[in-house]
Amino acid sequence: MSQQTVLNATHRAAGARMVDFGGWDMPIHYGSQVDEHHQVRRDVGMFDVSHMTVIDLHGARTRDFLRRLLANSVDKLKVQGKALYSCMLNEEGGVIDDLIVYFLGEDFFRIVSNASTRDKDMAWIEKVAADFGVRVVERPELALIAMQGPNARAAVLAQVAESDRAAIEALGKFVAVDAKGTQGEALFVARTGYTGEDGFEIVLPQEHAVALWNHLAEAGVKPAGLGARDTLRLEAGMNLYGQDMDETVSPLEAALGWTIGFDEGRDFIGRAALEAQKAAGVPRRMVGLLLEDKGILRHGQRVVTAAGDGEILSGTFAPTLGVSIAFARIPAGEPGEVGVDIRGRIVPARIVKYPFVRDGKPVE
Amino acid sequence: MSEIPGDLKFQRSHEWARLEEGGRVTVGISFHAQDQLGDVVYVELPTVGDHFEQGAGCAVVESVKAASDIYAPVSGTVIAINEALADAPETINADPWGEGWLFALKIDDAAQLDGLLGPDDYAQAVEEDAH
Numbered sequence: 001m002s003q004q005t006v007l008n009a010t011h012r013a014a015g016a017r018m019v020d021f022g023g024w025d026m027p028i029h030y031g032s033q034v035d036e037h038h039q040v041r042r043d044v045g046m047f048d049v050s051h052m053t054v055i056d057l058h059g060a061r062t063r064d065f066l067r068r069l070l071a072n073s074v075d076k077l078k079v080q081g082k083a084l085y086s087c088m089l090n091e092e093g094g095v096i097d098d099l100i101v102y103f104l105g106e107d108f109f110r111i112v113s114n115a116s117t118r119d120k121d122m123a124w125i126e127k128v129a130a131d132f133g134v135r136v137v138e139r140p141e142l143a144l145i146a147m148q149g150p151n152a153r154a155a156v157l158a159q160v161a162e163s164d165r166a167a168i169e170a171l172g173k174f175v176a177v178d179a180k181g182t183q184g185e186a187l188f189v190a191r192t193g194y195t196g197e198d199g200f201e202i203v204l205p206q207e208h209a210v211a212l213w214n215h216l217a218e219a220g221v222k223p224a225g226l227g228a229r230d231t232l233r234l235e236a237g238m239n240l241y242g243q244d245m246d247e248t249v250s251p252l253e254a255a256l257g258w259t260i261g262f263d264e265g266r267d268f269i270g271r272a273a274l275e276a277q278k279a280a281g282v283p284r285r286m287v288g289l290l291l292e293d294k295g296i297l298r299h300g301q302r303v304v305t306a307a308g309d310g311e312i313l314s315g316t317f318a319p320t321l322g323v324s325i326a327f328a329r330i331p332a333g334e335p336g337e338v339g340v341d342i343r344g345r346i347v348p349a350r351i352v353k354y355p356f357v358r359d360g361k362p363v364e
Numbered sequence: 365m366s367e368i369p370g371d372l373k374f375q376r377s378h379e380w381a382r383l384e385e386g387g388r389v390t391v392g393i394s395f396h397a398q399d400q401l402g403d404v405v406y407v408e409l410p411t412v413g414d415h416f417e418q419g420a421g422c423a424v425v426e427s428v429k430a431a432s433d434i435y436a437p438v439s440g441t442v443i444a445i446n447e448a449l450a451d452a453p454e455t456i457n458a459d460p461w462g463e464g465w466l467f468a469l470k471i472d473d474a475a476q477l478d479g480l481l482g483p484d485d486y487a488q489a490v491e492e493d494a495h
Contacts, residue, residue, distance in 0.1 A: 017402070028402075028429070029402060032403055033402055033403050033428050033429070034403040034405070034428060035403075227402070227428060227429060231428060294406060294408075295406060295408070295426075296405065296406050296426045296431065298431065316428060317405040317406065317426075317428050319428070324406075343424070
């Protein structure tokens with residue numbers, strides 16, 4: 001039996017097509033995945049992401065613990081409320097999960113990580129935390145709603161108490177703040193997301209989630225499913241755990257080198273393996289691909305390069321661009337002309353820089 | 365569920381076939397099939413003159429979500445393809461029984477149609493799939 005978020009019945013009543021996503025019964029779309037994609041790029045859409053894992057960390061040595069646990073440097077977090085994207089690695093440098101960590105106080109940090117990795121994340125975090133006396137508290141009673149798109153700010157402002165509006169209006173990117181809803185309920189409002197648009201993610205007690213969702217809907221915010229979330233994030237050049245990287249892949253092979261903090265003397269888990277890989281030469285790299293011909297790039301297709309074969313990781317039709325795009329992992333070295341094996345036919349593709357789409361507009 | 369036109373025959377794999385004049389059989393996918401696929405964004409069609417045996421893969425319909433093989437409902441030679449789909453593949457979602465047709469075959473043996481499902485049997489098969 002798959003798990004359900006508190007909004008499950010609401011999605012079904014709205015005519016959502018439900019699918020299993022990492023053990024959760026979630027809406028893939030509410031009619032048209034492509035329309036929902038455009039809705040977010042052009043206006044605003046809301047996503048139920050309550051399946052994601054919220055973990056609170058308490059204790060005097062929490063920062064010290066995160067210096068050990070995370071590949072990115074938690075010392076970049078200096079201002080309360082600030083968030084950081086990071087990978088959590090095993091000793092071999094493979095990615096256990098990617099996550100966002102929020103600095104809420106020297107003795108209080110919050111992690112939001114993926115849904116399908118919940119059990120192994122919790123086990124790993126608790127194991128490492130034991131050495132630091134950090135208390136690890138999962139928060140399954142919290143719901144998470146993301147509002148994304150150029151008009152997300154106005155949509156969110158209408159749902160917070162008058163006294164908190166100035167603070168939300170001034171909220172910087174990748175920063176979170178506590179606020180109150182219009183009914184006085186406690187909201188944790190973060191200016192984060194997974195679409196490449198401006199947007200907010202609100203964490204709140206699940207007993208208030210249906211009311212907030214309905215208020216947003218009444219205000220004209222349309223729901224969007226996980227299908228649109230996937231095409232939006234790929235256009236925005238964001239990795240998906242399990243598809244673009246996993247425990248057999250180092251962040252250096254997943255175009256996530258920018259998220260590793262090699263600060264002097266910080267002994268994070270996986271550091272030695274990453275340094276050894278850098279010294280020996282990273283054998284594979286992740287690139288963006290664009291298909292100029294007709295056809296759709298899909299996960300698992302073979303990528304032919306002068307340096308050897310690679311494979312498509314995330315691949316899809318990009319609604320904003322009207323063509324297919326993908327992430328591919330290919331051998332290091334000069335790739336030359338690149339082709340993708342689509343049902344036995346080698347179709348030419350072009351390596352392109354990504355994000356493919358920024359602020360609603362194609363980058364190329 | 366959209367009403368199924370009474371003159372269609374179906375394969376279990378959701379292709380429909382309509383016998384027209386001169387042994388021409390037009391082929392498309394059902395309302396149920398396009399609904400399952402979601403937004404269709406690309407269609408790969410056969411070439412006029414290609415010959416297919418019944419059940420052979422002869423086209424691909426791709427939605428944002430997935431690629432779906434289309435199998436020839438009867439044996440025959442391709443005599444027409446729906447070229448409008450190249451620029452407007454979403455027509456398959458909007459009108460699967462009509463403007464969203466895929467291709468037409470000249471049927472080898474009209475008796476083969478008798479082996480396909482009628483509208484009621486197909487509707488029942490879809491119903492069973494849902495349970």
